[in-house]
Amino acid sequence: QSVLTQPPSVSGAPGQRVTISCTGSSSNIGAGYDVHWYQQLPGTAPKLLIYGNSNRPSGVPDRFSGSKSGTSASLAITGLQAEDEADYYCQSYDSSPYYVFGTGTKVTVL
């Protein structure tokens, strides 16, 4: 069962900016634990996209950015591209279960 809540879907035209929210609680995000984001392209394994709320691993384009405030976090994609069409998951840490994921958001490029 997912502990973090995300919108089921977001969409945008190429070049637009879209944001995905991730809402937790006082036992995970609100407790000060970092939020991380993963991108899952169709038929593939998840890939780390953002770690530590706002840091990008090497190779991730700078049009992906993350932020965190209170019990929520968000992922922004600026300059949306066709290749960004994928499922996106947030993830944090909790007392139990230890690692918690968001419900997932499907990004559609119109």
Place this chain on the structure above:
Amino acid sequence: EVQLVESGGGLVKPGGSLRLSCAASGFTFSSYSMNWVRQAPGKGLEWVSSISSSSSYIYYADSVKGRFTISRDNAKNSLYLQMNSLRAEDTAVYYCATVMSSTWFDYWGQGTLVTVSS
């Protein structure tokens, strides 16, 4: 290059058992904790189990506690998941994943599909 390759998935009847393996390469396996994460068909990600680098600390999600056992062999750079008393709701792609720095999953394998059905 970090590589994680899962194997051992397949079709099993309810109540049956299965053992998954994850072969790791491209990093110092014995230095990092390892995890299993699963994804039911068309559903989201669910953390299943974690094991520390020396196997001193082991954790399970409530949904699998008492039925699944995680283990590792650092000499063989391998991670395992023994799954017993399998249920239909355990049907999923099982991924092994590393936690190298803090609380995020740095690298993921390609996954292995487990189907529990009569």
